[in-house]
Amino acid sequence: MKRKVVSTMLCAAMAAGLLAGCGSGSSSSAASSASSASSAETTEAVASGSGEAVKSGSTAAAGTADASGHTYAIVTKSAGNPYNEREASGFKDTIEALGGTCIVQNPEQATADAQISVINSLISQKVDSIAVAANDANALSAVLQQAMDAGIKVMTLDSDVEASSRMVFCNQAGVKEVGQALIDAVYDITGGEGEYAILSATSQATNQNSWIDAMKSIAESDDKYSELVLDEVAYGDDEPQKSTDQTQALLQKYPNLKVICSPTTVGISAAAKVLQDQNSSVKLTGLGLPSEMKEYIGDDDSHSCPYMFLWNPIDLGKLAAYTSVALVNGQITGAEGDTFEAGDMENSPYTVTKNADGATEIILGPPYKFDPSNIDEWAEVY
Amino acid sequence: MQQKKSFWKRLTGSREASLVLILVALLIVVTILSGGTFLTPSNISQIFRNNALTMLMALGMLCVLLTAGIDISITSILAFSGMTIGLLQKYDILHNTFLLFLIAALIGTGCGLLNGLIISKGKVAPIICTMGGMYIWRGLAYVISNNNWASGADVSGFSDFGKDGSVGPYIILAIAYVVFFIVMKWTTFGRRIYAVGSNAEAAEVSGINVDKVISLVYMIMGLLAGLSGALSVSIYASAQPNMQYGKEMDVIAACVIGGVSMNGGRGSVVGTFLGALFYAIVAKALPLVGLESIWQNLIKGIIVLAVVLLNVLTQRAMDRANLERREL
Amino acid sequence: MAGKSGREINAVPQNSVKQKILSWEGGLVIIFVAVLILGAVISPTYNFFSVFREMPKYLCEIFMMFAMGYILIIAEIDISVGAIVCLAATLGCFAGNAGAPLAGVIAVCIGVGFLAGCLNGVILTHFTELPSMIVTLGTQIIFRGIAEVSLGSGGSVSMSNSKIIMPLATMVGPFPLVFFFVAIAAVIFIFSLSRTTFGRKLYAVGSNHTAAHYAGIPVQKIRMICFVLIGTMAGVCALFYLSTTFGANTTTGQGYEMDVIAMCVFGGIATTGGKGNLIGATIAGFTIVCLRIALGQRNINTQLILVIIGLLLIISVLIPRISEVLGNRKRRAVQG
Incomplete structure (x- = not known):
């Protein structure tokens, strides 16, 4: 019987704690419609x-x-x-x-x-x-x-x-414009011909998929890009570890790889770190946050990413x-x-x-x- | 003569040996599939570096599983400690690599101790206690991050420690494995962990302070999780609140593949190492052998389950062999 | 302890265990009411209608909670249920898109859940030395893997003709249809646990499965039934999930296993087996759902909600222990 009382009290105390914990300032919420x-x-x-x-x-x-x-x-x-x-x-x-x-x-x-x-x-x-x-x-x-x-x-x-x-x-940014900018960057950095790979986020990320599709269709429709070869679209799931594994695998599978294009902020910074740490000759471009990518952007060989894009x-x-x-x-x-x-x-x-x-x-x-x-x-x- | 034979028997009949065989078979398959380019020095070093966290935490998980417990809050502790030291650097409060590692380890130890006390003194089932911890520490990591990451430039000095080519992560791994190997094999504390896991009541009766052992085990797990947090920030040069989300299951799977029993009392440091290595090789090999990304999880699941089942079958065969020998 | 006073043994009523559980449920009811009051205080829009309108998505999980209660009572665990939901919802969606009528979609969802549960059950009953945790961990990766492969590179599928599944999403007055199904499931599960021999066998297996085996209880058959049951309920969950989202993707059902286990534990079911009942779990489940809705309407930081649930979880399992310690101390004081 005593136990029953004790546990009931504890339960009540718990609920009271909850009330106090998250109800701070709540009593005024109904009145404060304009504040x-x-x-x-x-x-x-x-x-x-x-x-x-x-x-x-x-x-x-x-x-x-x-x-x-x-x-x-x-x-x-x-x-x-x-x-x-x-x-x-x-x-x-x-x-x-x-x-x-x-x-x-x-x-x-x-x-x-x-x-x-x-x-x-x-x-x-x-x-x-x-x-x-x-x-x-x-x-x-x-x-x-x-x-x-x-x-x-x-x-x-x-x-x-x-x-x-x-x-x-x-x-x-228009899907086509992003695709165009990315494929042009690949074209520019590779020097117009060579192999490139894409490191994306998850396989169901809507905008990543549409940009990649736009890149592919632009590359197919214009002869200018006919010398560019897309090796693979890899998915790093927006996890640093998996993106790192995937980048290293790309480097190893395709020895002639020239550029990795990563249209996702997590992927690009993971890839940038891999390339820069290894002093790889492979370059990187894509979409990334400036504050995340500051370390890796530069024109010389010691930086892995010559330039990238994003919007504000x-x-x-x-x-x-x-x-x-x-x-x-x-x-x-x-x-x-x-x-x-x-x-x-x-x-x-x-x-x-x-x-x-x-x-x-x-x-x-x-x-x-x-x-x-x-x-x-x-x-x-x- | 008798001595020699039993040693030989132990070598061929042990779980570790069967795991080595599986590993060799896996390596052969992977090497053939990847066109003979798998076992390069750079690949081998990357296998260890990319999976240093799993390997490190597997040691703590070994101890926890040996006491028939489980800890699923480890990656949340990792995120909390990693995020803390990431922010300390982001806001330019502290840049000393050693001190940062120390702080991360202390945070982890504190979280682990809390787990241990709740489990041993509060008699709460380990999975429930650490599940609560999983929500709490991960949530706190998000709260303190306030939607910010500590990234490349913020942690630039610190990340040199875990940079590709730096020996830092390997040294930590090597020290941890040697220490654990010695402790688990040749010290009283190590034997006490096994004793508690095999039969807690018997251990209690024979004068072991079971509560203390259990608290310490979770504390060690927390310590390693905290260290892994610092290591993760260092290796990936970024601290994000969602880091290593869901990876606690990988750590548990690595231990179980290495022959650690989830019922407690059975498992070894060598087995854990082999299990973690197995897991690491699979993770490294799947993208390399030309498998499409979407197939990788499915294959990984099948491999994990297959190895676990294989483990059981070899154990049964061993038991039967032992029985036959005894009957002879 | 008993040696000191035979008197004390007589003083403890025969149904003390039952009383303890009763008090646990009493406490849960108080918390439940407190949560409702809390919701009404912190959010002006928290009322009968808005709570029921938001509920269907959470109610899906309650189906699995009942079966998870059984699993925990026999001292097992199943962490593959989230992945089963993902697989069943995905394949159910494909069936609908291939022109199957509602009955077809129902059959596919529940059938997939049933088969997935069978796989878990078969492995666990044939390799009895393996803990259910590791087996369901393996199958979890596999089930989600199959869903990922069948979803292809898009990783997501939508019901092209959502009219098929719409009947399941209807509202009956202020109540969503799924609420009635949950109520029916609750009655069936609670009744068979507390009033049938099957239910008593579950407790026997969970308390000591070697003893249960020698007492002639078919332990492996019981385990098989429980795992098939939870797989099937995951299929039911997937079906109603489809009716609230008209689609599935690779992250569907992520974390459901932990949600469901948390509800059971909060409801007084011990993961070590043999203890607790589904009435408590049901109240606990609804308490958590109502709490999440309340905190959500107050726009509390979603991560903070998880912290609160984690704290609740630990505190709720600590309470019996604390009251026990306090009780012992008091008794000792009286005796001293």
């Missing part, structure tokens, strides 16, 4: 009820974006990745500057599963818009359709889903923020030809276009080249 929260991850969710006011407030805002009174959510690919963090910070800063409330959600893992839970929770919170960087092109469609049925504006950025389950896609993830987040606001304000619907202002961004105003598959997208701009002349400057930024 912008300060903490990075656990931005206050605004009580719903503002959903009805969407249309009345939006018609006036034709030119300038106004986000006040609405809640905008961004779902990144996963927690613990600086690229995703920059993307989310660009989004958050813009939304808050426009007077809106922002929810940043980093799923526990880079899987569609984890994203589904997070999106479900956002639907319950009746946010006004969800911007998601999809981990899988297919698995999110059911939950995103549910969100749209609930009146939430759904858009994707960075990595797309099926066109029918979102309104518009913020593309960091902060700008991508910003563009997604302006797009979300425009969608919620009813200024655009995601149809081809829609135009909207994006504050002080470089290519503003942006226009919705159709890609090769007929899906609508907004393109941030061409990929940006990082070489020894500008790497130090950008490594400070992201």
Whole structure:
């Protein structure tokens, strides 16, 4: 009997501890509908009820974006990745500057599963818009359709889903442009002929696959690239260890290899380290974060990567923020030809276009080249 | 004469010997498939370097499995300690390689000790305790990282230790294996671990402080996991909160392949080494033999299961042979 | 201990074990209520409807939890279930895309789960000296490997005609359909564990399987049944998973095995076998689900949620030990 009492008490204490542990500042959440929260991850969710006011407030805002009174959510690919963090910070800063409330959600893992839970929770919170960087092109469609049925504006950025389950896609750079830039880099570094290999992330990574396909089709369609031979597409699963194993295997399997192209941030830095440590004559290019790649970029033989590309993830987040606001304000619907202002961004105003598959997208701009002349400057930024 | 014969018998009849045979067979197959280019010095050194973490942690796992326990929190401890020292460098607080290794080892030891105390004093099943640890330490690694990585430039001095061509990782591995070999074979502590694993009650009755042994075993495991965290940052020149995610199963598999029993009391340092080496060779060989990437996991799973089953069959054959000899 | 006082033995009621379990469940109910209150306090949108709307994805896992309870009670473990979910969902999706009707998809999902469970069971009953942990570790890699190979380089497949699977995703009033299936499964599993000879055999095998063997219980048959059962439930899980995502990929089901084991342990089932029951596990399962939904709606850092669940797990297994130590001390004090 005593034991029963003791364990019941302990259970209650445990629950109380939980309440105290994660309920900090929670009591005010219902009242604080307009306050912008300060903490990075656990931005206050605004009580719903503002959903009805969407249309009345939006018609006036034709030119300038106004986000006040609405809640905008961004779902990144996963927690613990600086690229995703920059993307989310660009989004958050813009939304808050426009007077809106922002929810940043980093799923526990880079899987569609984890994203589904997070999106479900956002639907319950009746946010006004969800911007998601999809981990899988297919698995999110059911939950995103549910969100749209609930009146939430759904858009994707960075990595797309099926066109029918979102309104518009913020593309960091046109698929063709990325493919073109990468194959040109390979062409340039090899000197126009020779063998190259690709080190990708996982086999189901949507954008990696589309860039690789674009590279292949460009190489096939133009005689200029006929002397380039693609040895293999290897998958490092975005794990440093596996990427290292795969890079070493590539070097060994193909003694005549001249260039490795890695369109993924984890893969490129793992490969760069392998090549540089071994003083290999094989060179590297691809897509990488400047801050991760600073060590390896240089023109001489002691550096493994002459140059690489990326876009500004902060700008991508910003563009997604302006797009979300425009969608919620009813200024655009995601149809081809829609135009909207994006504050002080470089290519503003942006226009919705159709890609090769007929899906609508907004393109941030061409990929940006990082070489020894500008790497130090950008490594400070992201 | 009798002495000599039993020595010879022990050599041919042991699990280690059968594992060596499997290893040789594997090497022959791989060498043929890769066109005779597998056993080059650079490949061999890469096998050890790329799998140094698994090999190091397998030693701790050996001790844990010997006490009939299990630890699935090791890669989370690795991530937590690795992330900590990565951030110490990123924010320019500390750049001394030795001190960083020490800090990582201390963090690991602390986490391991906590596991050990909860398991021995709290009488919590090892898998449950370390499963909780797995969530907690990995989660903390994410929380302290605050979505940042420590990368190439941040850890530049530190990563020289584990750089391709540096002997650092090999020395750590060699020292660890020699120390464990001696401890497990010739010291009281080593024998106590075996005793606890074979029969905890009997060990208790014969005056061994079982709780203390178990706490120490998990502490050692934590120490090695912490060291592996530092080694991982050094070898891959990056600290990410998701590093080595899910690799604890590889470590356990390496031990089991090496003949370590999960029921406790049976296993050796040599066997563990061979098991880890086997695992490392498979990981190295699969991308080399021209197998498409998507087939690699399937093949790896089949090989692991096949070797484990083979182990059982040889053990049965050995038992039967022993029985027959006794009946004669 | 008993030598000191025969009186004490008489003082302990016959059903003390039962009482302890009862109190554990009592505690769980209190925690469950506390979680619901917590949810309502920290999130203004946490209510009956939103919780049930978010629940289907988590409910899939509860199916496996019942069978995992059986597995843990016979002192085994199965860490291949996540991979079985992945394989069954993948092949089920292929079947749907090849034009199979709903019945076909159901048959494929459950059939794949059944066969995968059979494979585990056959290996484990033929190589009895192997622990289930290592065998299911091996088959885990294999099952996911087969899924990876059949998914090909895309690594992901979607139901091209999601209408096939839609009937499983319908809502009955505020309740998702899957909730009723979980309820039915709960009744069946709880009943057969606590009220049938099969259930008692499970406890016998788990407490001491050598003794059970000599008592004439077909230990290997029981183990086989349990592993087939959990494989089949993984198939059921895959089926309802498909109905919430209309697709599968190579990461589907990752980590489910740990989620499910955590629910069982939190519910008072010991991994060492022979202890606990499914009523506790069921309450625990729903508690964890409701907690995750609550913390999710509060937008707590997803990693922090894992830390909280890890802490809960360790504390919950420490509680019986702490109360035992406290109880002993008190008794000693009284006697002294």
